[in-house]
Amino acid sequence: MAWIQPRSVAEAVELLQQRRARVVCGGTDLFVGGPARPLAPEQEDWLDVRRIPELCGARRTEEGLEIGAAVTAAQLWEEETYRALPALQQAAKIVGGWQIQNRASLGGNVANASPAADMVVPLMAYRAKVRLAGASGERRMALQDFIRGPRMTALQEGELIVSLIVPERMLGTAQVFLRHDQRAATDISIVSVALAAAVAGGEIAWASAAVGAAAARAYTLSEEEEQLWRGRLDAKAMARLGALYAARSAPITDVRAGEDYRRSLVDTYIQRAARTVLGQ
Amino acid sequence: MNSAQQQAMTLTINGRETVWDGDPSASLADVLREGQGLTGTKIGCRTGECGACTVLMDGRPVVSCLVPAGSAQGERIETIEGLAERADYQALVQAMLEHGGVQCGFCTPGVMVTTYAWMQQPERFDGDLGAALKNNLCRCTGYLGILRAAEQALAAGGGAR
Ligand SMILES: Cc1cc2nc3c(=O)[nH]c(=O)nc-3n(C[C@H](O)[C@H](O)[C@H](O)COP(=O)(O)OP(=O)(O)OC[C@H]3O[C@@H](n4cnc5c(N)ncnc54)[C@H](O)[C@@H]3O)c2cc1C
Ligand code: FES
Ligand code: FES
Numbered sequence: 001m002a003w004i005q006p007r008s009v010a011e012a013v014e015l016l017q018q019r020r021a022r023v024v025c026g027g028t029d030l031f032v033g034g035p036a037r038p039l040a041p042e043q044e045d046w047l048d049v050r051r052i053p054e055l056c057g058a059r060r061t062e063e064g065l066e067i068g069a070a071v072t073a074a075q076l077w078e079e080e081t082y083r084a085l086p087a088l089q090q091a092a093k094i095v096g097g098w099q100i101q102n103r104a105s106l107g108g109n110v111a112n113a114s115p116a117a118d119m120v121v122p123l124m125a126y127r128a129k130v131r132l133a134g135a136s137g138e139r140r141m142a143l144q145d146f147i148r149g150p151r152m153t154a155l156q157e158g159e160l161i162v163s164l165i166v167p168e169r170m171l172g173t174a175q176v177f178l179r180h181d182q183r184a185a186t187d188i189s190i191v192s193v194a195l196a197a198a199v200a201g202g203e204i205a206w207a208s209a210a211v212g213a214a215a216a217r218a219y220t221l222s223e224e225e226e227q228l229w230r231g232r233l234d235a236k237a238m239a240r241l242g243a244l245y246a247a248r249s250a251p252i253t254d255v256r257a258g259e260d261y262r263r264s265l266v267d268t269y270i271q272r273a274a275r276t277v278l279g280q
Numbered sequence: 281m282n283s284a285q286q287q288a289m290t291l292t293i294n295g296r297e298t299v300w301d302g303d304p305s306a307s308l309a310d311v312l313r314e315g316q317g318l319t320g321t322k323i324g325c326r327t328g329e330c331g332a333c334t335v336l337m338d339g340r341p342v343v344s345c346l347v348p349a350g351s352a353q354g355e356r357i358e359t360i361e362g363l364a365e366r367a368d369y370q371a372l373v374q375a376m377l378e379h380g381g382v383q384c385g386f387c388t389p390g391v392m393v394t395t396y397a398w399m400q401q402p403e404r405f406d407g408d409l410g411a412a413l414k415n416n417l418c419r420c421t422g423y424l425g426i427l428r429a430a431e432q433a434l435a436a437g438g439g440a441r
Binding site: 001002003005024026027028031032033034046048050051074096097098099100102103 | 287289303304305307326327328331334337340341342343345346347348349350351353354394398405412413414415416
């Protein structure tokens with residue numbers, strides 16, 4: 001078993017071909033409870049992506065803000081670069097505690113595809129794209145299509161996540177991330193909501209929201225349905241939005257909360273998020 | 281699992297470079313305690329929740345039970361034993377004793393490491409050490425003694441580098 005630390009995406013992709021290694025970043029999902037096992041017996045090596053410079057920072061492009069997969073939660077809430085994405089910063093600051101935030105990566109949160117993953121939720125609301133690199137080159141896809149279900153993604157063998165791309169129009173919008181949990185300590189989300197909205201003069205021009213932990217994966221409404229977010233949003237319009245998102249949920253019942261309670265939380269938190277971005 | 285295979289890794293622990301031969305997926309917490317005899321770092325849960333195993337990596341607190349040894353290569357690792365040799369750490373030790381920040385003591389090394397790291401930049405977490413300690417569980421003190429101790433040590437200039 002070897003620990004390999006490639007220094008570029010090209011080198012990483014080549015090593016993944018040759019050695020069938022398992023990708024690891026911060027290890028805060030993989031190593032819980034003791035050393036994790038490689039996926040398959042023939043996977044004997046670990047490919048550590050934290051030494052690939054391209055994965056460790058962000059850059060502005062024509063498309064928007066491209067965030068490297070190995071950027072940590074602590075970097076997200078601490079660094080100036082991410083000020084234009086307050087919902088993502090709020091989600092990053094709620095992940096575990098400080099020690100977890102210093103290791104937990106954005107790419108790991110996405111690849112792990114837990115239904116309760118926090119940083120995934122603002123990324124979904126942003127309609128982010130995932131940039132992937134593999135043996136046959138690069139490809140990109142909508143995050144919505146990348147996450148297939150609980151712990152299921154479209155990542156293919158020998159592929160790695162290079163970055164997450166947040167579209168330009170999302171940068172600097174009014175945003176909020178809200179999470180309901182039981183203990184506010186190192187806890188798992190019961191329901192979470194992220195909202196990004198273009199607000200001017202107390203009126204919403206457009207908005208995009210996502211809901212986490214209330215279905216097999218985080219979800220949004222269709223862009224057509226999102227038209228309901230337009231305007232001043234009186235109490236009736238907000239109630240309608242809350243009910244619509246709640247109707248789309250498919251929550252589970254577990255030790256943390258029952259299905260009905262989770263569904264009603266979706267309604268409550270969508271409306272609370274709406275009031276927050278409108279400054280009410 | 282093929283854990284029999286070994287790899288030689290260079291780790292920088294408390295300012296000293298050490299070559300450690302072993303399984304790179306072993307946790308840094310175990311390497312420190314068993315490989316290096318640095319038993320000040322405690323293991324409470326191995327799930328990243330209790331914070332007893334907190335050490336500094338490049339000045340940032342991390343839970344060493346979730347850091348594979350391979351991942352710690354090339355980073356500056358500091359344990360409670362390393363901090364104990366620092367002059368600017370002593371004010372915090374004294375204050376913890378005065379304010380009853382220590383009871384059973386099991387959480388204490390982790391609490392001290394996180395608190396010391398926060399004191400280097402106390403504006404972090406909006407100046408709230410309680411928020412910085414979210415990942416450090418203490419079942420004894422109720423945290424009040426710890427918070428008061430940090431306040432006193434900061435006032436005494438213990439945090440400014
Ligand atoms: C105590 C504790 C509290 C936590 N609290 C929260 C919380 O509140 N909210 C939350 O959302 N999460 C939480 N987590 C989970 C975890 O910290 C996050 O999911 C984190 O973002 C995972 O990132 P990582 O870099 O540590 O992933 P790793 O453990 O390194 O990897 C996770 C998975 O992603 C894959 N992977 C990693 N990087 C890549 C890449 N670039 N390309 C392809 N695949 C990749 C790995 O192969 C693995 O399957 C918590 C964990 C702990 C231990
Ligand atoms: S032993 Fe590492 S956090 Fe509990
Ligand atoms: S002093 Fe006993 S757990 Fe903190």
